[in-house]
Amino acid sequence: xxxxxxIVNDKMQKNYKYVLSEPVGRNFDPEFKxxxxxxxxxxxxxxxGKYMTDCRKExxxxxxxxxxxxxxxxxxxxxxxxxxxxxxxxxxxxxRWLYKDDPRGWFQWYCxxxxxxxxxxxxxxxxxxxxxxxxxxxQVRHNCDRGNLECRARQRQAILHWAYDxxxx
Numbered sequence: 001x002x003x004x005x006x007i008v009n010d011k012m013q014k015n016y017k018y019v020l021s022e023p024v025g026r027n028f029d030p031e032f033k034x035x036x037x038x039x040x041x042x043x044x045x046x047x048x049g050k051y052m053t054d055c056r057k058e059x060x061x062x063x064x065x066x067x068x069x070x071x072x073x074x075x076x077x078x079x080x081x082x083x084x085x086x087x088x089x090x091x092x093x094x095x096r097w098l099y100k101d102d103p104r105g106w107f108q109w110y111c112x113x114x115x116x117x118x119x120x121x122x123x124x125x126x127x128x129x130x131x132x133x134x135x136x137x138x139q140v141r142h143n144c145d146r147g148n149l150e151c152r153a154r155q156r157q158a159i160l161h162w163a164y165d166x167x168x169x
Contacts, residue, residue: 006117010055012103020116028113032127034163038111042067046161047086048074051107059111080167081149085157099125106130110163133162140169 001023008016025037036044042052042063049070056064068078076084092098092105099122102109109126136159144151149167156166 001116004116006058006115008055008058010058012054016101018101018112018117021118022116024115027116029123029127032123032130034110034130035165035168036160036163038107038114038163039063039067041107041160041163042069044068044160045078045080046157047079047107048076048084049078050074051104052111055104055108059115079157080160081153081157083154083157085154085161097129107161130162133159133164137164137166137169140166144169 001021004020006018006020008018028034038059039062043066045068049068050073052059052064052067053069053071070078074084074086076082079085098105099109101119101122102112106126106129109122110130113123113126136155140152140155140159146169149156156169159166159169
């Protein structure tokens with residue numbers, strides 16, 4: 001595959017450059033098996049619709065055709081489960097969940113990874129964080145009847161934010 005350089009200019013990054021070295025949606029780490037693509041997540045409703053409103057140029061236009069977005073504010077009604085399951089950016093920074101190359105956090109990392117960017121050390125860190133969400137999946141399985149989407153809606157929405165399809169639990 002021919003490598004491609006992406007240049008990002010949005011509200012959080014100016015003239016940030018990265019390289020796409022893998023085909024879109026392929027050649028993932030064997031331990032990383034997301035159940036949803038970024039496009040599917042945006043269409044279902046994640047992050048109150050606010051997360052990706054100023055960086056559309058960076059990703060395929062098809063991701064945004066049916067995306068549930070709101071450029072004015074975070075709107076939990078746009079989330080699949082209609083609840084707020086997000087922490088403010090200030091909390092992310094305090095807990096050191098952010099990486100300098102991905103100031104929006106895990107989902108930004110996932111979108112760029114999905115597109116073909118590889119940063120071995122950061123990829124390992126983020127995949128480790130992704131795997132840790134399985135404890136929340138276990139809690140939903142333990143406390144909810146299968147298919148009862150009203151049970152633990154906030155936790156299900158949070159699980160959805162990590163590319164696990166919490167509708168199937």
